[in-house]
Every structure is written in C-alpha cells, then in structure tokens.
Amino acid sequence: MNITPQKQWIVLLMWLAVVPVSFYYIYFNFPSQDSKSLFVLINFIILCLTMAFPLKILGDYIALERWIIFTIFFQHGLLTEMLFMQAAIIVLQISTKSPLPAAYRFLTNSLMFAIVSIGSAIMFFYSGGVVNAIANPWQLVWTGLIYALSYSILNNIVIYLFLKFEKAGTEGFFTVALWDFVTTLVVLPLAISYSLLANKLGIQSVILLGVPFLLMLLIFKMYFSSESLNKKISSAVEIGHQLTDSLRTLEVLDIFIEKIRNVVNYDQAYLLDLRKGEFLVLLSSVEAGSLTRTPQFFNFETKIISELPISQIKTYAKSKELTELKQFQFSQAVESVMIAPINRAGQIEGYLVMTSFRKHFFEELDKKMVDLLTGYFEAAVLKAVHYERTIKKGEICGLTKLHNFRYLTTKLQEEANRISKKEISNLAAIILDIDHFKSINDTYGHQSGNDILCTFAQILKKYDTDDRTLARYGGEEFVLLLPDYTKQEAVIIAERIRQEVEHYSFEITPDLSQDVGSVVVNLTVSLGVSAIPEDTNLESSLLRNADRALYIGGKQAGRNRIGVYEGELAKPMETI
Numbered sequence: 001m002n003i004t005p006q007k008q009w010i011v012l013l014m015w016l017a018v019v020p021v022s023f024y025y026i027y028f029n030f031p032s033q034d035s036k037s038l039f040v041l042i043n044f045i046i047l048c049l050t051m052a053f054p055l056k057i058l059g060d061y062i063a064l065e066r067w068i069i070f071t072i073f074f075q076h077g078l079l080t081e082m083l084f085m086q087a088a089i090i091v092l093q094i095s096t097k098s099p100l101p102a103a104y105r106f107l108t109n110s111l112m113f114a115i116v117s118i119g120s121a122i123m124f125f126y127s128g129g130v131v132n133a134i135a136n137p138w139q140l141v142w143t144g145l146i147y148a149l150s151y152s153i154l155n156n157i158v159i160y161l162f163l164k165f166e167k168a169g170t171e172g173f174f175t176v177a178l179w180d181f182v183t184t185l186v187v188l189p190l191a192i193s194y195s196l197l198a199n200k201l202g203i204q205s206v207i208l209l210g211v212p213f214l215l216m217l218l219i220f221k222m223y224f225s226s227e228s229l230n231k232k233i234s235s236a237v238e239i240g241h242q243l244t245d246s247l248r249t250l251e252v253l254d255i256f257i258e259k260i261r262n263v264v265n266y267d268q269a270y271l272l273d274l275r276k277g278e279f280l281v282l283l284s285s286v287e288a289g290s291l292t293r294t295p296q297f298f299n300f301e302t303k304i305i306s307e308l309p310i311s312q313i314k315t316y317a318k319s320k321e322l323t324e325l326k327q328f329q330f331s332q333a334v335e336s337v338m339i340a341p342i343n344r345a346g347q348i349e350g351y352l353v354m355t356s357f358r359k360h361f362f363e364e365l366d367k368k369m370v371d372l373l374t375g376y377f378e379a380a381v382l383k384a385v386h387y388e389r390t391i392k393k394g395e396i397c398g399l400t401k402l403h404n405f406r407y408l409t410t411k412l413q414e415e416a417n418r419i420s421k422k423e424i425s426n427l428a429a430i431i432l433d434i435d436h437f438k439s440i441n442d443t444y445g446h447q448s449g450n451d452i453l454c455t456f457a458q459i460l461k462k463y464d465t466d467d468r469t470l471a472r473y474g475g476e477e478f479v480l481l482l483p484d485y486t487k488q489e490a491v492i493i494a495e496r497i498r499q500e501v502e503h504y505s506f507e508i509t510p511d512l513s514q515d516v517g518s519v520v521v522n523l524t525v526s527l528g529v530s531a532i533p534e535d536t537n538l539e540s541s542l543l544r545n546a547d548r549a550l551y552i553g554g555k556q557a558g559r560n561r562i563g564v565y566e567g568e569l570a571k572p573m574e575t576i
Contacts, residue, residue, distance in 0.1 A: 070191035526554030
C-alpha cells in the first residue's frame with residue numbers, strides 16, 4: 001500500500017471539510033444531555049481500556065468498543081459519543097501497529113468514525129429514537145437496533161471505499177465485515193441493558209456490567225493472543241519448510257525476506273551478507289511491498305565500522321536511537337529498526353535489517369520469531385549452496401574447467417527461449433576443433449595432449465565475456481555461443497581465434513620421450529559457424545549446422561580454416 005503525499009493532502013482536506021464543521025453544527029443543535037460527570041468519566045475510562053485491548057481477528061484489529069459507544073449515545077447524545085470516539089481513536093492508534101503514517105491514520109479514522117456516527121444517528125432519530133428515553137424501554141430496543149445496524153453497515157461501506165482509495169487489497173474484507181456485523185449484534189443487548197441500568201441504578205451499573213465486560217474482554221484478549229502466537233509459530237514452521245525445499249540460493253533469499261512478513265510485520269527489510277568479516281553486500285530487499293536488488297531508501301557503509309558486528313538481535317525504538325547506527329542510512333520516515341545477525345557455527349555471516357515507520361514497533365515476540373526464522377534461513381542457504389556446488393561440478397569439465405556438454409545443452413535452450421521472447425534477436429555458434437590432435441597424442445603422449453587442451457582452453461577463455469557461453473563439446477572440440485551476434489560478427493571472432501592459435505607456441509613436456517625437457521608445438525584449429533535465424537530457427541539445428549560447416553568448410557577444405565554454413569553447403573572462408 002503506497003500512501004502518496006497527494007492522498008494525504010486529499011484526506012486532510014476531507015477531514016477539514018467534515019469533522020470540524022460537524023462538531024460545530026452538532027454542538028449547537030444536538031447538545032449533550034445532563035448527566036453526572038463522574039459516570040461519564042468512568043465510562044470514558046472503560047472505553048479507553050476497551051480500545052487499548054483490541055482483538056486481532058483474521059489479521060485485522062477489532063475493538064469491542066461499541067457496547068460502551070452505543071450506551072454513551074443512548075444516554076448522552078451524539079455530541080458526547082463523537083467526542084468519546086474521537087478521543088478513543090488516539091488510544092487505538094497507540095495500542096495497535098500499522099505501516100501507515102501516523103497523521104494519515106488518525107485523519108482517516110477520525111473522518112470515518114465521524115461519518116459513521118452522524119449517519120447512524122440520523123437513522124436513529126428518523127426511526128423515532130429519543131436520547132435518554134427512560135419511559136419507553138421497548139422504543140430504545142427498536143430504535144437501538146436500527147442504530148446498531150446502520151452503524152455496522154455504514155462502517156463497512158466507508159472502510160471499503162477507503163481501501164479502494166488507498167488501492168489496498170480487499171481480500172478477506174467481507175469476512176471481516178461479517179465479523180463486524182455479528183459483534184455489533186452481540187454487543188447491542190449489552191449496550192441497551194447498560195443504558196437501562198444506568199437510568200435505574202446510576203453509577204452502580206458499572207459494577208454490574210462495566211467491570212464484568214472488561215474481565216471478559218481480558219479473557220478474550222488472552223485467548224486470541226495465544227491463537228495469534230500459535231499462528232505465528234505455524235507460519236514460521238511453514239516458512240522453514242519452504243526454505244528447506246528451495247534448492248537455489250537466490251530463491252532462498254527472496255522467500256526468506258518476503259515471507260517473514262507473515263510472522264513479523266515491517267515496512268522495509270534488507271538482507272546483507274558479511275564477507276571476510278569486513279564488508280557488507282546487499283543480497284535482497286523489500287521496499288513498498290516489492291522485492292528489489294536496488295533499494296531506494298537505504299544506504300550503508302560497505303566496510304564494517306566499530307558499531308558492528310552486533311552479536312544479538314537488537315531493536316531501536318525511535319528515530320533518535322538510530323543515530324547510533326552510523327553503518328546505515330535510512331529514510332527520514334523510519335522510526336523503528338530491528339537488526340538481527342545471521343550466524344553459522346558461531347560466526348556472523350550476515351544481517352537482517354527491518355524497519356518501521358512507527359515508534360516502538362518491534363516487540364520481544366518479534367525478536368524471538370526472527371531468531372527462529374534466521375536459524376531456518378541459514379540451514380536453507382547451506383543446503384542450497386551445497387546443491388549448487390554439486391550441480392556446478394556436474395556441469396564443469398574436470399580437465400579444462402570449462403562448462404561441459406550438459407551445461408551447453410541447457411544454456412542453448414535458455415538462449416533459444418530468449419529469442420522466442422524477443423529478448424535477443426540473434427544467436428550464433430562457433431565450433432572449434434584442434435587439427436591433427438590424434439597425432440599429438442601419438443607422438444608426445446596423452447598427458448601432453450591434456451596439457452595442450454588446458455592451454456587451448458585458457459586461450460578461449462579470453463573470448464568468454466559478457467553473456468557468451470564457452471564449453472568443451474567433447475574430445476578436442478569446443479563451442480562458443482554468442483547471443484545477439486549475427487553470423488558475420490561470429491565469423492570475425494572465429495577468425496581472431498584462428499589467427500591467435502596459429503601464432504601461439506604451445507610448450508609441453510613429452511611423456512613418451514626419454515629426454516626430459518620441454519618442447520614447443522605449433523597447432524592450428526578449424527572452425528565452423530552457424531546462426532539463428534539466418535540458417536535455422538531451431539536450437540537443435542544450430543550446433544548440427546555449425547558442425548557440418550566445421551568438417552566441410554574447415555577440415556575437408558584443408559584445415560586451419562573457418563567453415564560458414566550456407567544452406568546444405570558449408571562454404572570455406574579464405575584465411576587472411
């Protein structure tokens with residue numbers, strides 16, 4: 001959810017147009033009924049306590065304040081109810097967490113409750129309701145029901161409109177709206193009973209209904225807190241399973257930093273790697289609800305300074321405390337920060353940095369959940385790294401340390417997919433084969449042949465730049481894939497390689513000779529070139545065409561040549 005400055009200004013103007021004007025009008029036309037100030041004060045305290053202990057249901061906070069708000073309205077009228085509700089909003093804002101800016105949150109809640117209070121009061125009076133109706137309790141039951149239903153329906157309509165205004169998700173909204181409607185009907189009899197008792201018993205009604213309700217609310221709060229804790233633990237375990245099931249390091253990083261929000265809420269999060277115990281490198285981050293490798297609102301000193309490393313999870317509750325963190329620079333809106341070290345075998349390997357736009361946002365339970373999840377994360381990273389190393393070993397030629405045929409076929413498919421997606425427009429392939437390599441093995445020995453292959457691979461590595469792919473095709477054959485290269489551009493590179501090999505002196509120590517000493521050998525190479533889409537549109541045909549060009553235009557044409565695929569023929573290119 002992105003609350004832009006423009007939206008904040010719109011809400012401020014709406015608030016100024018509705019709330020102050022409404023209070024002015026209501027003050028002169030619907031003054032409060034006479035009542036004992038002590039009773040009003042006690043009810044206000046009960047309201048504040050109710051708002052201070054909201055229940056978190058389906059991820060949203062629901063406060064059962066309506067039983068006391070309805071009572072205040074039935075007893076003292078619209079003005080007192082609105083004053084109570086506006087004051088209670090501040091209590092609710094302090095007792096609950098939200099990523100929204102504090103001023104914006106207050107203005108929206110104040111505006112919404114003002115609209116709901118006025119709208120439901122109109123329905124109450126229109127249906128014949130009378131404030132402080134002592135003589136006719138059944139009239140209070142009927143008009144109170146109209147009032148409560150109007151209150152709930154208006155409340156949900158206004159919330160839905162604001163969600164649309166904020167472009168926030170409305171998934172699960174109707175479930176929460178149903179909860180709101182049901183709780184309204186449940187507390188209505190309490191409000192009517194409390195109002196009628198207040199007329200008969202005065203302040204003593206607080207002992208009969210007010211205190212028992214607060215005790216019941218405390219029990220509900222404890223129950224839902226335990227339920228919330230259980231859900232967080234279950235979510236943490238589920239995230240742990242997702243992490244351990246992932247076999248790619250980047251996937252593990254993204255799952256961890258994104259899914260952790262299901263357990264510990266935050267506004268921004270950054271995952272940093274500590275290398276050689278001295279340098280920090282950003283691995284992943286979340287800003288404005290989206291994954292990014294290039295954060296806009298966070299900077300850090302890459303070299304560790306005295307304040308780090310932090311050995312334990314540490315929280316900074318307000319912006320003044322953030323001055324201690326000279327290592328990091330946050331956006332001005334950040335008020336709270338949590339920094340969690342990621343340990344492996346007692347050594348700090350990195351840090352998780354989480355921020356919030358609210359003061360005192362992170363709690364002890366959040367620290368415990370983060371500690372649990374960082375343990376899962378480190379284990380998952382180790383598993384992914386081990387897996388990737390194993391895969392890499394299976395894709396690397398043990399002799400030349402170049403990619404092997406298995407990797408080449410996978411990469412060829414990836415490049416073909418890039419062409420189909422129009423990410424690149426061409427794909428060229430060069431096949432290289434060392435001329436008379438068998439005679440080298442027969443003359444100097446297979447070890448000398450291996451030495452030549454390794455030296456030849458080092459020469460080719462200079463051409464393995466950018467997003468090109470160099471691989472050993474098999475035996476003395478090698479392949480160079482050139483994404484976004486035309487066939488003619490590939491021919492130019494092939495000619496450079498041919499000339500460099502022709503003029504290179506390969507130094508070997510023969511293992512079939514009795515004389516121990518180095519020998520200089522000169523070699524040549526034949527090459528074949530083909531390209532997509534000039535010769536074919538299929539990746540399966542690309543290497544076959546290049547191979548045909550190699551043998552017809554290179555080997556059969558006299559070796560030390562480049563064969564260029566031209567339809568069914570392979571045209572040799574004259575050497576320069």
